[in-house]
Every structure is written in structure tokens, then in C-alpha cells.
Amino acid sequence: MARTVGFFTDTTLCIGCKACEVACKEWNQLPGHAPAFGDGYDNTGQLDEQNWRHVQFHERTTPKGGVAWNMMSDVCKHCTQASCMEVCPTNAIIKTEFDTVYIQPSVCNGCRDCIAACPYHVIGFDEASGLARKCTFCYDRLQANLLPACAKACPTESIKFGDLGTMREIAGARLNQLRGQGMAEARLYGDKEYGGLHALFLLTDKPEAYGLPNAENAVLPSRNNIRNYLGSVVTAAIGVVGAVFAFRERGGKG
């Protein structure tokens, strides 16, 4: 049944257990990469063709001088105005009946233009299949009226799933609640960016601290079409005039 669905990820409830990552990999049969151990608890690294959920661990200094984590389970934002879908030359990237953004594996030819376009570092190129891959919003599960695997597995309900309108209401109420409790830095991400995201996030820091472009920088690739074509046209005109001028002179000095 067609409906407009959404995630609401409340980062204040995330405990960094990575159950969402595991459930995603199990359901979608993603083998994952070998873990990379650095100086933090994040051994997933980034969203890509194998990681469709990524629990970020950001260390920050608290007002009292201690150290705390800002954790966030990152995922494809399923943008209403999706940069990936905008540039895709094969129409492999479509909007589903759930208003989510889906890469059709039978259509994608692995040109990777979508990877260059996605401002959230979501899509990765899968060498084995030769395709661009990302979160499908568990398209197959939605069709069977099931919750996405990550939302189903999340033990703290940091990841909520439902109709987008309901998610917006829950997110707004939670934001008011936290601000009422004195958490002035709490903010909602995704209600305006790219025409509204289908993955809303409640953050406790600036969006850029979580690797999310702020509203000013959340822009579509097509913004550069006119000004770059215009630059080309002016250059072409000057070049052609120069060539005409150079070629018309009859055997002049070099």
C-alpha cells in the first residue's frame, strides 16, 4: 500500500550498540568490510556500498570539562529532492510508492555520477556487482508491511519508523520536550533540507559536527548548470572570434 514513510533518529537515545548496523547487514546480506580499528569505537568508518547504517561516535567536551559522546546512527536521507536521482543518467534511481529513493539494481550501470552528487556520503560503488548501492529503506520489507530492519532492531527506539507526517510530529514534540528540559542546543535536522528528508535527526550539536551539511550548504548539483554552461558559452564565443580573427588574416606574421 502506498504511503509516505520516514525515519526519525533521536540521537539523544542512541547508545552506540550498533544493533541497527548488524540488523541491516543481516537482512540485506551485506558482508561488510573488515573492521578498521582506530582510536575510537567507530570501526565502521562511513556509509558506503556495504554500510547502509553507520553509528557515528563524536567525542565532545562537556561544559564541565568532561568528555562525552554524540552518537548518531546515520543512514540515507531519502531526500524529497534527491541529488543522486537528479544526476542519474539511466533513470536507475527512482522514487518508490513509499516516497523513498531506490537504486534499481537491474538498471544501474555503475557510472557513479550519483556518488559524486550525494552530499551525505551515502552511496558506494560495489566492485563485485559493478553497481552503486545504498540503503533501500528495506523496500522489500515495506512491501511486506514490515518495519525496516534497523528500526526493528533498535533497542532504545532511537530509530523510529512510521508515516513521515507522524515522524515529524514526534520529532517536534521531542524537540520541545528537550528544550523544555534546558537542552538549548537540541535541534531538528531534515525538515527543510532538500525539500524535506525522509530521515529526520534530532541533534545536540551543529549539523556539520555529524557530517551533515547545514541548510546553507544543502544544495542540489543542478545549481551549477547555468553558471558553468554560461562560462563555457562565453569562452567558446571568445575562442571562435579569436580563431576567425587569426584565420582571416592572409599569411601574416606568426
Add this chain to the structure above:
Amino acid sequence: MPQHFVAPPQWEWYIVWYFFLGGLAGGAYALGAILRLMGDQRDAPVSRIAFLLTFPLLAICPILLTLDLGRPLRFWHMMIDSRTFTLNFKYWSPMSVGVWVLLVFSLFALISFLEAFGTWRSGKAPFLTGGLGRLFMIVGAFFGLFLAGYTGVLLSVSNQPVWSDTWALGGLFLASGLSVAAAALTLMTRLGRHEASAEAKLTRVDRYFTVLELVLLVAFFVSLGAVGSQFLQPRWLALWVVVLIGILVPLGLHLASARRTPALLAAVLTLVGGLALRIVVVFGAQM
């Protein structure tokens, strides 16, 4: 400074060579057409060389692009929607536009190649004559120039650092395409035996294009502002030096002398600089 959290698309050598050869082929056709339309009888051999050069170079381009795909056998999905079997064309996606331009321009380049080949090998009279022939070459030159420039627009229509932070990339690649095309034609005419007047014209046009490229290069860095610091790593700085040598040294040589050896050196440096420009822009932004 613009924020970027984007992943690199892993566009590498196939794409660099496509950008270089596409720019060279597009520029060469445009120069051949302008020389044919504006020049005199003594320029005909150089114009013919331009058309003889364009199509073979252009023929390599779709091969490079297909090999770069994750699923090369699905190259046709670029042009035909594999679900509905209708034509795919998105004017707001330069990759979609570019595929069609490459196809259409190839037809123009092929016909001009066949004409040039016929006049060269068999001494046949050219058939692209009269008003229709002129129109054919003007339209072909338009597509050639489009091919040379859109590759920069393709990079810009993304959310990649550097690429998406400038308005000058399309113009820069176009100016460079014209410059390397003039250099390649200079190289081929000076190595053969051709009219001195045609050689002089090529040198003169190459000088214009080199200045144009230099202006666009400055505009590119001005438009980038602080983002340009991305190129401060030693390996990219070294490549920029090659790019600059490919612009400034030929310019100096053109101004100093019109003799054969400096002209050949200038042409080689321009070609190397044009390739270095595409390497540094394509790879430098993806690191």
C-alpha cells in the same frame, strides 16, 4: 567556505583520458571548420588534417567511457530506458546530455572524416560545399565545442569539493581543448610539408587560446577562493607547475620566435599541460 561531506566517485584514468581526447577532438573539429570557412585555399590541407584527426580520437572516447562503467554491457542504458525502452534524456544532467552530444558529434566527425579522407587519398572533390556544407560544419563545430566544454560542467554539477565550487570549469576545459587542438594541429603540420601561411595562422590562434586558457585558469582559482587550498599538497602543486609550464613557456616561445623547433616544443608542452590539467582537476578533488 563550502561544506562537503561527499564521497569520491572514483573517476580515474579512463575519465581523464576521455576528457583530454574529447577536448582535443572537439577543439580540432571546431578549428578545422573555422579554417575551412574562413581560410583560403592554402589552408585546406590543415583543415583536412583537423578532420582526419578528429574522428579517430573521438572513436576512442566511447570505449573509455564504457570501460569505466561498473557494468560495461549496460552502456546503452545511458540512452535508452531499459524498463520502458523509451529514450533517456535529462537536460539538467550533463552526463545524460554529454552522451547524446558525443553520439551526434561523432556523426558529424565521421562524415567530415570521410570527406577529408576522400580528398586526401583519392583526390575527390569535397562534398561538404555550398550553404548546406557550411551549415553542416557550423553545427558540427558547435557540437565539438560543446563536447570540449561540457566535461567541466559535468564535474561541476555534483557536490564534490572544488568541482562544484566554481563556475569556470566548463570554460577552462573548453579553452584548454582549443589550445591542445591548435597544438596538435601545429605539431602535425610542422612535421609535414605545408604552407607557411597556414602554420603562421595556427601559431597565432594557439597564442590566443593559450592566453584565454590562462585567463580561465586565474578565474578558476579566484572562483574557488579558499577551497583552492585543496591543491596545496606537493603532488598537486607539482602537476600545477606542469600545467603552468604548458601555458607560459609556449606563450613565451610564440612571442619570441616563429621558427620550427620552438613551435614543435611549444606544441608538445601545450599537450602535456592540457593532460596535466585534467589529471590534477579530476584526481586532486577526489582525495
